[in-house]
Amino acid sequence: MSEMIETKQALDRVIALHPRLADKRWSEHTSASRQEEFERLVLSCGCELVHSQVVKVRKVLPSTLIGPGQADEVAHVAEMEEVAVVFVDHQLSPIQQRNLEKAFNTKVVDRTGLILEIFAARAKTREGVMQVELASLNYQISRLVKSWTHLERQRGGVGFMGGPGERQLELDRRMIRDKIKVVENDLAKVRQMRSTQRDGRKRRDILTVALVGYTNAGKSTLFNHITKADAYVADQLFATLDPTLRQTKLKNGVTLMMSDTVGFVQELPHELVDAFRATLEEVIEADLILHVRDIADPESKNHKAVVLQTLEELGLDGDYAPPMIEVLNKVDLAPHVKTTIREDINGSRIALSAHTGQGVDDLLALLGKWSELNMVELQLRLPLSDGKTLAWCHEHGSVLKQQANADDLNIWVRMSPKFQGYVQQWVVT
Secondary structure (H helix, E strand, O other), X not given: OOOOOOOOOOOOEEEEEEEEEOOOOOXXXXXXXXXXXXXXXXXXXXXXXXXXXXXXXXXXXXXXXXXXXXXXXXXXXXXXXXXXXXXXXXXXXXXXXXXXXXXXXXXXXXXXXXXXXXXXXXXXXXXXXXXXXXXXXXXXXXXXXXXXXXXXXXXXXXXXXOOHHHHHHHHHHHHHHHHHHHHHXXXXXXXXXXXXXXXHHHHOOOEEEEEEEEXXXXXXXXXXXXXXXXXXXXXXXXXXXXXXXXXXXXXXXXXXXXXXXXXXXXXXXXXXHHHOHXXXXXXXXXXXXXXXXXXXXXXHHHHHHHHHHHHHHOOOOHHHOOOXXXXXXXXXXXXXXXXXXXXXXXXXXXXXXXXXXXXXXXXXXXXXXXXOOOOEEEEEEEEXXXXXXXXXXXXXXEEEEEEEOOOEEEEEEEEOHHHHHHHHHHEOO
């Protein structure tokens, strides 16, 4: 018998390039943190990172971003290491990308393209796939500039008529624009469906709590702990892409709808912010935001700034912003962090560990307190035979106590003021 030899497909060998522009102040710590984050993004694509290089850019060149000597140096490494792709931690213009590909003799992918690649690999639901597709199409249409210039030499005819290169470029643009319209229409239907679902939750007086935060801050772990769900959890960037919603019932009887959302990252491409608006509407329409922070990360303060800036881009600023609680996660690795509770809940800070469960009960207690802020407590006197109203009170409020007499049933119930009219005839004044 011939020997069976298992072969494993080799990973693409890649380089990570980290431009450091002179007009932006880079501390040693910030530069190292940004470099580590980008390398983790590269590894998330399933590549073999064989070289990582910081390039100081004194003057940005419109043609290549970096200088010719620096490009030659990278090209030499790419040739020696037999590299397939060079990932650049900066947004490149189509011209810069094309010229760098010629200089390196490899494929070149900028930061936006890398994040889109990861999102495309991770999206699972139909909505998530559509959102990534829309972002990719908007990105691709800007990459078509002069991509068919090799055909222009074949141009024939006279006057203003363009050659085959120009026609092919217009055909590609038209095809992409048509596809964008189709995807946008499909996403509009998804947005309408989500809006209908949210209206239904509001009619049933279900409060919505959205978890937001920097990528890999521990949102999905906390989400699973609170809702007993099984959302995908991994120690990697952008582990969660598709929105996940689960109901959970607090000890005071109030039902909450918890929403787990995609993590934010520095310089999140605008294509993704726009394309993921349907998903992020769960954040926009939330009654409360839980901002989950990895408090053990030295860059936690910078990550907080990124999240707040992204929320501002979504229109959640000032009077338009719902109350927010900071969840300082991984306190088991940073025991010096303390909980701070404010009277109106907004701006409170809860120190916990989603991994060990430490402090999660404190968060649930705070959510219970917040859920009761705008509720009213009523005493109702119901006929003993009126089981229908009693069941309604259990469904739409929290029955605190009930006492049966010979002729009637007294109950004390906590509920939203908007439901008070339904039970007004039974209220004891």
